Structures are given as C-alpha cells and as structure tokens.
Amino acid sequence: KFSVMILFDTLKIFIKGNVRIDDGVQLNFAEGASLIIEGSLNAIGTKESSIVLKGFKNSWRGLYVFNSKEESVLKNVTFKNTTGILDGILQLTGGVVFYNTKVTMENTNFENTMAEDALNIINSKYNLQNLSFQESRSDAFDSDYSEGFINSISFKNIGGDALDFSGSNVKVENFYAENVRDKAISVGESSKVDINNISVKDIGVAIASKDGSVTFASNCYVEDFKLSAFMTYIKKNNYSSPSLKLNKCITANEISKVTYFRQKGTELIADNLYNILEQD
Numbered sequence: 001k002f003s004v005m006i007l008f009d010t011l012k013i014f015i016k017g018n019v020r021i022d023d024g025v026q027l028n029f030a031e032g033a034s035l036i037i038e039g040s041l042n043a044i045g046t047k048e049s050s051i052v053l054k055g056f057k058n059s060w061r062g063l064y065v066f067n068s069k070e071e072s073v074l075k076n077v078t079f080k081n082t083t084g085i086l087d088g089i090l091q092l093t094g095g096v097v098f099y100n101t102k103v104t105m106e107n108t109n110f111e112n113t114m115a116e117d118a119l120n121i122i123n124s125k126y127n128l129q130n131l132s133f134q135e136s137r138s139d140a141f142d143s144d145y146s147e148g149f150i151n152s153i154s155f156k157n158i159g160g161d162a163l164d165f166s167g168s169n170v171k172v173e174n175f176y177a178e179n180v181r182d183k184a185i186s187v188g189e190s191s192k193v194d195i196n197n198i199s200v201k202d203i204g205v206a207i208a209s210k211d212g213s214v215t216f217a218s219n220c221y222v223e224d225f226k227l228s229a230f231m232t233y234i235k236k237n238n239y240s241s242p243s244l245k246l247n248k249c250i251t252a253n254e255i256s257k258v259t260y261f262r263q264k265g266t267e268l269i270a271d272n273l274y275n276i277l278e279q280d
Contacts, residue, residue, distance in 0.1 A: 094142065130151070199220075
C-alpha cells in the first residue's frame with residue numbers, strides 16, 4: 001500500500017450518496033473549497049496510514065455531512081485549517097459539521113481551526129473515542145440538540161470554549177484541557193451532562209452549568225483558573241434554574257470565594273457542601 005494525495009481546486013464539491021475514503025489518502029483543498037455530503041462518510045485510516053483533509057496551501061472551508069440514516073465512521077483522521085462553510089444560504093460556523101445523522105469517531109484530530117467551531121454535531125447521535133483539538137481560534141467542539149458518549153478527549157490552546165453543549169444529553173469520560181481562554185466545559189440550554197475524570201489547567205472556567213441544565217461531575221482536578229472553577233448561572237431568561245453537583249472535585253488553587261460562583265436561585269453542590277454563597 002502507498003499513500004494517495006488528491007488536490008481539489010473547485011470551490012464546492014457536493015456528493016449525494018455514501019462516501020468512502022481509504023487509509024493513506026490525503027485530500028488537499030484550495031482556499032474557499034468545501035466538501036458537502038448528503039449521505040454518510042466512512043473514512044477509516046490506520047495508525048500507520050492515517051487520512052488527512054487539509055488546505056493545500058492555507059485554509060479551506062471544511063466538511064458538511066447531513067441527512068443520513070446510515071452511520072458515518074471516522075477512524076485515524078486529521079482535519080486541518082478549516083474556516084467554516086459560508087455559501088449562499090448555507091452558513092455553517094463549524095469547520096466539520098454533522099447534522100441529522102449518526103457518527104462514530106476514533107483517533108480523530110482537529111488542528112489549526114479558524115472556524116467558530118472546529119467540530120459541530122447537530123441533532124445527531126454520536127460516539128467519540130480519543131479525540132484531540134489543538135489551536136482553535138474560537139470554540140473547539142459544539143454539541144447541539146444531540147445525544148452522545150465521549151471517552152478520552154483533549155484540548156490545547158483553545159480561544160473560546162473547549163466543549164460546549166446546547167440541548168444535549170451526553171456522558172463524558174476522561175477529559176483533559178490546557179490553555180482554554182473561556183470555559184473548559186460549558187453546559188447550556190437544558191442539557192443533561194454527566195462528566196467523570198476531568199483534568200484542566202490554565203483555563204477561564206472549568207465547568208459552567210447554565211440555563212436549565214443539569215450537570216454532574218466527579219473526579220475533577222482544576223489548576224490555574226482565571227475567573228472561577230465552577231459556576232451556575234442563568235444567561236437566557238426563558239430557561240429555568242440550572243444545577244451543578246460535584247463529587248471529589250479539587251483545585252490546585254487555595255479554596256476561595258472565586259472557586260465557586262452560584263447565581264441566586266441556582267443549585268451548586270460540591271462534595272456535600274450545600275451552603276455555597278449565592279451571588280448576583
């Protein structure tokens with residue numbers, strides 16, 4: 001077997017049907033080009049012969065997979081230098097977007113993303129194993145109105161939120177983040193998220209639960225937070241009160257009034273500490 005490199009210089013590649021990319025293939029896209037698939041995507045590389053989708057010289061818009069009853073499967077794949085798909089009425093903030101489908105990813109990397117979201121999964125079901133996000137200008141992974149399981153996910157040098165949930169029901173195991181400007185984990189818009197085994201450092205906020213969301217987190221280690229380690233608050237008034245319950249969550253910083261931020265009327269419990277100060 002040998003690696004295959006293909007250059008696409010058209011601005012939009014639209015495929016209706018199921019697409020397969022074999023191991024060792026590298027797809028190079030011209031600046032402004034995008035790959036849109038109404039169907040499923042099977043991109044299965046190996047550790048020795050991975051699959052790469054990237055801009056040929058600089059950036060490319062990205063990948064959009066939608067409206068498929070068949071599951072998309074990605075293994076040992078790397079996405080580089082996406083900016084988001086902006087094409088007429090199609091305005092996608094994600095560099096890689098899955099909508100109204102099922103998706104499984106293993107050993108998948110997202111690097112040097114200039115889009116608002118490196119990965120955006122919408123109205124879908126997903127199973128993600130061993131994902132890595134590095135150098136994202138804004139948010140890294142945005143889960144909207146989806147159900148999923150995440151095991152082993154890492155983030156480094158993220159300009160916005162690392163992991164952002166809206167209207168989603170997700171379980172997260174083994175989460176690591178370093179140098180995240182905003183929130184390592186943001187849970188909003190009536191999401192239900194269960195998180196176990198978290199290690200974060202150099203972040204704005206470790207976990208924020210807001211706007212009617214129910215969040216459980218256990219076995220957390222937080223080092224060097226800028227704003228607060230754990231927060232509950234209401235950002236959008238049309239949602240009910242959120243909750244955040246913590247078990248065995250510690251910080252390297254000395255416990256202080258900024259370790260927890262609990263807006264009045266919200267619930268924040270840390271290791272049976274029920275009387276966390278309420279604040280405006």
